[in-house]
Amino acid sequence: MTRKGRRLVLIAAGLGVLALAAGLILSALNDTIVFFRTPTEVAQQQVAPGSRLRLGGLVETGSVTKAGTLTTFSVTDGNAAVKVAYSGILPDLFREGQGVVAEGALLPDGTFRADSVLAKHDEKYMPREVADALKKQGVWKEGENGAPVPARATGAANTGS
């Protein structure tokens, strides 16, 4: 094979792998991304039951009930609330009044069936999407425990990207 021929084979192989990669990446992205929604958006946008989404907000105070391994609670952003059912072990920092992100899908009756629940894992830390969502509703408050999380500092957090 000539030098040119060999180079062509190399380039063809490279393009082949590139095409495979691009195809895989695009199709995988198409099928698997999950949107983040706030309770208000869920209430307004009439999200179709069954489609996967991440729901974030605060765990409504007084809404947590446990029956065996099944926990139900409401996630609120101060404007609307969505009932969430989760079966399994909740994260260590799951508490009433705290930020939480649940991933799962809406059932036809409007309950959100979560298959994973993430809470913040440090008293200084609030999931960023939740902080944004709360600010949108104007209910953002200072971090508790005297932790220095003034609203302005967190505002800067979101221009950081």
Added chain:
Amino acid sequence: MIAELGQYALALAFALSILQVVLPSWGAARGDAVLMGTAAPIAFGLMGFVSFAFAALIQLYVTSDFTVLNVVENSHSQMPLIYKITSTWGNHEGSMLLWVFVLALFGALVAAFGGNLPDRLKAHVLAVQGLIGLAFLSFILFTSNPFLRLAPPPAEGRDLNPILQDPGLAIHPPLLYLGYVGLSVSFAFAIAALIEGRIDAAWARWVRPWTLAAWVFLTLGIAMGSYWAYYELGWGGWWFWDPVENASLMPWLAATALLHSAVVMEKRDALKVWTILLAILAFSLSLVGTFLVRSGVLTSVHAFATDPARGVFILGILTFFIAGGLTLFAFRASELKQGGLFAPVSREGALVLNNLFLTAATAAVLVGTLYPLALEALTGAKITVGPPYFNLAFGGLMLPLIFAIPFGPLLAWKRGDLLGVAQRLMLAAGLAVVAAVVTAAAVTGGPVLAPLAVGLAVFIMLGALTDIAERAGLGRVRAKVAVARLAGVPRSAYGTAIAHFGVGVCLLGIVCEASWSHEKIAAVKVGDQIVIGTRDLTLERMENRTGPNYRSRTAVFSIRHDGVSEGTIEASRRIFSSRQMATTEAGIRTFGFSQLYVSMAEETTDGHVSVRATFKPNVTLIWLGAVVMACGGLLSLMDRRLRIGVPKPARRREAAVPAE
């Protein structure tokens, strides 16, 4: 006093790093050997001052000096000594200091063991190292000073995040940083080669040990981090495709590609331009990782210290080095002479294929990690790209590569014989089919394709051994001769075989864990039983215990396997009063390569406790596989070939470099 001394040391290191950039490169431009010779002593000085600063910070932590803000925020006087030491780098400022410490260490090592490098190359390499040091030292001094004082000092510190109070913190970040920052050496060599416009096989021989050493550390660091997350977070997952994990995986993939392309360059003087590009990319991805972790642009289970104001600074550093490196590459790459020819089917061709797939896989991970950020910046939509994407895109690209692994080392250089190689792999393939069939017959449930994946793993392991057997002529010559030949097989060949074997081991673990894990979630009271596979667990009692800085509630289960007692397993929750935080301490028992994993949640008022018990078959193979890969890398590092070809004086010391 110590804090001030530490800060002076950092400032002096900063000044020295400027000298390390200016003097050697000026010397190289003028051809002045004396000026070029200043590079090594300056690198040692830099190392000395940074080490002093790092030691000073550790000392502040050990003595719980609460006049220092950083110590107050991350330490507690009641913590065990080991965690007082490790919390030095369990926070943003301290971990950046560790980063710079490792960088200075590598700079000094290059200076110490690079005695046989040509003067100009050495001067340029150290100047580039100095420039990286300069950037990160200014980052520390201007935005992340760990030595800031606090007045008036509080009586007690705020404690280290309990999740980090674990021996894992002592090992994982240092290993990972040795890997991340080790890639800066390859980067510096690449930039130096571009500046000089000259590169040859000897260059690859100098670069390969450094890349290999960084790769070994990175492999171990990632495996260690994975195991740590597995046992500490209590979710039982070993890889979450979390952005921070991806940030360490991408440099690893690029470094793996670099290792392989450097082989081609060293042996055949080909793929020069590509190797240089990979060296630049590998370190760029390390910087991207540092940026993602340290800037706070991501929400992540690992982002325990985030301050976006610093993000801009790191973004600046990142842009400077990546854009600078690539621009230099664009201008100078065409001056590098093309090397040897090879046929598409050849060892070189196989290594090119390896590189194509590895870089494509890196790109897939990069896209998945950055796409949510880009989309949010452009449209404001918040999305998550989760495991399904990565499993599909990354898995889809890795599978063909993994299948090709056994073929590569068996192909001849320049022009290979694919059919001949396939024939030599027949035995391995046959046994792999047997393994797949046996697996399919033995297991119940799980994905239909899983036994095939087990077969693939076995094929890779046996294929790796086939290479060694072929080299020794096992089965073709008398046993005695073959054994004698085995001793003569170069260590790098053993290294390759062992590392590839490790890939198979790791794959086997992944497949078994993903396909045949049994999980039970139940709310139990004392005396209740959980059946999991062939084992049953009985909750014997709940206990209260106290640790040095926490209280814990422990559930003690007895394990019975087919009616035979196998002892107990304990899951607990620790409550750290200083931060009002709880952590889950999973109970883990190892049976062979498999593990039983039990974690518990808070007790309800009526005495029930939610428990998740999982039996994970062969799960430890995942990390053992990574350790085997690292051992392969280490063995390859000890190969005589990596030491020769460089003229006399420091030959023996050169060999010792990577072992550091």
